[in-house]
Amino acid sequence: MINLGEKKLILASQSPRRKELLKGLGFDFEVRSKDTSEDFPINLDPSEVAGFLSAKKAAAFAHEIVPNEIVLTSDTVVILEGKILGKPANEEEAFEMLFALSGKTHLVTTGITFLTLEKELTLSDTAKVFFKELSGQEIEYYISNFKPFDKAGGYGIQEWIGFVGVEKIEGSYFTVMGLPIHLVYDVLKNL
Template sequence: MPRLLLASNSPRRRQLLTDLGLTYEVRLKEVDEAYPEHLQRAEIAEYLAAHKASAYRTDLEPDDVLLTADTIVCLGAEVLNKPADEVEAVRMLTQLQGRAHDVYTGVCLLTGQGQQVVFSDQTRVHFRPLSEAEIRYYVRNYHPLDKAGAYGAQDWIGLVAVTRLEGSYFNVMGLPVHRVYEELEKLGFGVGQS
């Protein structure tokens, strides 16, 4: 029977897979998240997802399917990754407030037999203007240092700042579940298959 492995420490990704009704195991390794400078937007997210998967390639059994993902936030040409500290988180949110930005999540599905599927999804997120006090409140109380762009759409800031989405809300949370489910169905992980 095929076994689904999730290589992610993200509680949001775990919850989304659980909400899909899928049974899976979590596998974790430290993987460098550097990427070639010439890559842009969706290419970065897809590269990072595939790069993470390659670290597990030799660990997979023939029936295993590994899922890796990476989410990035782009404001124009600038990529806003996870902030290093609260000061950087405030800076990022100050840049994002009152503007629209793009969230890309790259996903890689790698089978134990070497088949690999890599794709990404994009969502445009519109933020209303925020005060410095609101930004500092969010960073101080929600500690978004583990999130690309220094925010989680499911957190307080998503409730008060996100005015409109063009694309998948779940993609902004870190996993385009509609696409993931579609690809996993092809590999035998749909409802009633696993």
């Protein structure tokens, strides 16, 4: 167990999954969030987008941070054949994304940024996810029952679609879930 001493950890995310994962490490933390644009330069390498967006979210707190605070931000992207799949706007987009992922391997990259008054550190972790072939009926069932509109790539691995569709992962399950908790632990341990 890590004791942060006088430091106060701020999770800058409304994601229930990130809250659950950070709580699992045993840290006390406060949740604060800001709406931040998820736009990124179109020429940015897809593997760098999650880190870029995480750092952008941290920058929104730069003028508010006080001594002894550690702000943690995070962003997750799904990369299929070199293309970023964002969050679906509606059922049709979610279906298109899941249909495209069906029977293929894709990458999930999660970037995390730690911001204090003294420094900023951004790290990324990537996992490779192998999806089995999904039927249209399975995709429609998932979308109508789980409404994955707040999730990159239109799915949450910890939900039904992950149970039936993910054959294998190379890398951290928690990176796919939205927070590479092993990296978070290592950084906080060294702070």
